[in-house]
Amino acid sequence: MTPDHQHAARELLAFYAEAGVDALVSEEPMDRLAAARIESEPAAALPPPPPPEPRPAPAPRATPDTAPATPEIAVMAAREAARGAVSLIELRDILSKFEGCALRTTAKQLVFADGNPQGRVMFVGEAPGREEDLEGLPFVGRSGKLLDLMMAAIALNRTTAYIANIIPWRPPGNRTPTPQESQICLPFIQRQIELANPDILVCLGGPATQTLLGVKEGIKRTRGRWFTFHTGTREIRAMATFHPAYLLRSPLEKRFAWRDFLAVKKALGGA
Numbered sequence: 551m552t553p554d555h556q557h558a559a560r561e562l563l564a565f566y567a568e569a570g571v572d573a574l575v576s577e578e579p580m581d582r583l584a585a586a587r588i589e590s591e592p593a594a595a596l597p598p599p600p601p602p603e604p605r606p607a608p609a610p611r612a613t614p615d616t617a618p619a620t621p622e623i624a625v626m627a628a629r630e631a632a633r634g635a636v637s638l639i640e641l642r643d644i645l646s647k648f649e650g651c652a653l654r655t656t657a658k659q660l661v662f663a664d665g666n667p668q669g670r671v672m673f674v675g676e677a678p679g680r681e682e683d684l685e686g687l688p689f690v691g692r693s694g695k696l697l698d699l700m701m702a703a704i705a706l707n708r709t710t711a712y713i714a715n716i717i718p719w720r721p722p723g724n725r726t727p728t729p730q731e732s733q734i735c736l737p738f739i740q741r742q743i744e745l746a747n748p749d750i751l752v753c754l755g756g757p758a759t760q761t762l763l764g765v766k767e768g769i770k771r772t773r774g775r776w777f778t779f780h781t782g783t784r785e786i787r788a789m790a791t792f793h794p795a796y797l798l799r800s801p802l803e804k805r806f807a808w809r810d811f812l813a814v815k816k817a818l819g820g821a
Contacts, residue, residue, distance in 0.1 A: 621733070624651065628650055628651075628734050628737040631645075631738075632738045632741040633741065635745070637745065638745050641738065641742060642663075646660050646662075651731060653719035653720070653721055653727075654719050656721075657678075657720045658683045658684065658720070660686065661686055661718050661720065662714070662718055663712060664687045665709070665712045666710055666711065666712055667712050668712075668746075669706075669709075669748065670711075670748055670749040670818060671711045671712070671750045671751075671814065671818070672711070672746055672748035672750070672751050673701075673712070673752045673754055674713075674715065674751065674753055674754065675688065675715045675716070676726075676727065676754075677727050678720045679724050681694070682694075688714055688715050689713055689794070692795075693795040693798060696797060697713075700794065700808075700811055703808070704812070704818075705815070714739060715739070716732055716762070718739075727757075732757070732761050736761060743762075743779065744781040747781075747784075749818070750814055752789050753791070755792065755793030756768055756772075756793075759772050759790040765777070765790075769796075773791050773807075774791070774813065775790060776813075789810060789817075790810075791806075791811070792806065792807045
């Protein structure tokens with residue numbers, strides 16, 4: 551065999567090895583699995599066991615905390631659950647057990663409300679952030695501190711005003727809640743406003759204004775204007791203004807928010 555033939559043979563063997571060939575075969579066919587089949591066959595064939603008797607499937611149990619299958623069903627379940635609350639304490643308990651909104655699975659805890667539910671003014675934002683999720687109270691971060699200063703400027707504080715959000719659970723990463731999430735939580739905040747029964751409702755930011763008051767315009771067009779919030783039993787005056795988080799990013803807009811708060815003060819009977 552010449553060196554060229556030897557080289558070609560080595561390359562051929564290497565090709566076979568890479569292709570997975572690991573045994574030599576003869577020209578005559580051989581059943582190499584026959585011996586394995588003989589060894590694996592049982593000494594005496596036994597009849598197959600009778601099939602188990604079918605057992606009836608258990609009937610599904612419906613529970614009030616079962617997560618609805620679709621957003622439409624979740625909204626209907628939220629309306630029914632919220633309608634059954636006769637007090638804010640009961641509403642909070644119902645909301646803490648409600649599983650129709652997936653945000654409850656990613657948040658640390660429910661952020662229901664803070665302040666005095668008998669206060670004449672109720673502030674409503676969009677959703678809690680990281681600090682609120684940790685403490686279980688709305689508006690306790692930087693925007694909350696600014697809201698405290700804004701309230702103090704018109705002689706309000708957390709003992710004389712009531713504070714809540716449309717969404718009671720923090721969205722992951724502080725992302726904007728989806729329209730579906732807002733619609734699922736809407737019946738609860740509507741019932742919360744109805745039970746608190748304030749004289750004035752202040753919507754903080756565009757999302758809260760659009761969701762609660764049903765307007766489509768942006769917050770720069772709606773802020774400073776009075777609207778009417780219908781609870782089903784009475785009408786509440788509602789003011790739209792900037793969210794404190796927006797004012798932290800755009801401090802020049804604080805002068806407009808100050809005018810809005812002065813309007814609230816005047817509506818409460820202040821000078």
